[in-house]
Amino acid sequence: DTAVSQTPKYLVTQMGNDKSIKCEQNLGHDTMYWYKQDSKKFLKIMFSYNNKELIINETVPNRFSPKSPDKAHLNLHINSLELGDSAVYFCASSPSNLEQYFGPGTRLTVT
Amino acid sequence: AQTVTQSQPEMSVQEAETVTLSCTYDTSENNYYLFWYKQPPSRQMILVIRQEAYKQQNATENRFSVNFQKAAKSFSLKISDSQLGDTAMYFCAFMKQGHDMRFGAGTRLTVKP
Numbered sequence: 001d002t003a004v005s006q007t008p009k010y011l012v013t014q015m016g017n018d019k020s021i022k023c024e025q026n027l028g029h030d031t032m033y034w035y036k037q038d039s040k041k042f043l044k045i046m047f048s049y050n051n052k053e054l055i056i057n058e059t060v061p062n063r064f065s066p067k068s069p070d071k072a073h074l075n076l077h078i079n080s081l082e083l084g085d086s087a088v089y090f091c092a093s094s095p096s097n098l099e100q101y102f103g104p105g106t107r108l109t110v111t
Numbered sequence: 112a113q114t115v116t117q118s119q120p121e122m123s124v125q126e127a128e129t130v131t132l133s134c135t136y137d138t139s140e141n142n143y144y145l146f147w148y149k150q151p152p153s154r155q156m157i158l159v160i161r162q163e164a165y166k167q168q169n170a171t172e173n174r175f176s177v178n179f180q181k182a183a184k185s186f187s188l189k190i191s192d193s194q195l196g197d198t199a200m201y202f203c204a205f206m207k208q209g210h211d212m213r214f215g216a217g218t219r220l221t222v223k224p
Contacts, residue, residue, distance in 0.1 A: 102156035
């Protein structure tokens with residue numbers, strides 16, 4: 001019954017590696033998002049996808065690439081991980097760009 | 112660009128009492144949406160309450176209510192009869208339909224027994 005799910009919930013990896021975080025929503029929503037929450041708890045939008053089209057990209061390094069195989073999935077791929085990428089990453093979805101429903105978050109630690 | 116300001120980094124309240132969290136925002140838009148989200152230690156982001164700017168009536172959800180002052184661009188959250196489970200980070204958020212959601216820096220609320 002999980003509405004928005006993310007895997008994995010915890011990810012520990014070394015600098016320079018490439019990793020992916022998966023997100024799935026079973027709410028039938030049109031739009032999905034990725035947020036980054038830093039150590040100070042500040043939430044910042046990274047990407048959003050509406051009907052498989054990228055509509056927002058907030059000055060995110062091109063090492064980050066969202067991939068949406070279908071309307072229910074929006075995965076986040078990160079190349080050449082850096083220490084500063086350590087954060088909690090949240091996936092969210094919304095119906096017609098209204099309130100957003102968040103996944104449980106993925107805590108990424110880069111060592 | 113729209114900005115959201117939460118001027119109280121931390122607050123505390125005794126169990127069963129009432130607390131108000133402040134939020135102000137800056138926008139030139141007339142139609143938009145405002146939200147309060149709760150993030151408990153489990154880190155799950157939970158929608159608490161939503162307000163449409165075109166509605167004059169303040170939104171309420173059980174013990175949670177807002178004081179929406181459109182002219183003042185203020186959107187405070189009142190929690191009545193505080194419970195230990197209300198301990199969390201609370202984020203105020205602004206959104207114009209079709210655009211991304213902007214969050215404030217958050218207020219850490221502690222409910223004391």
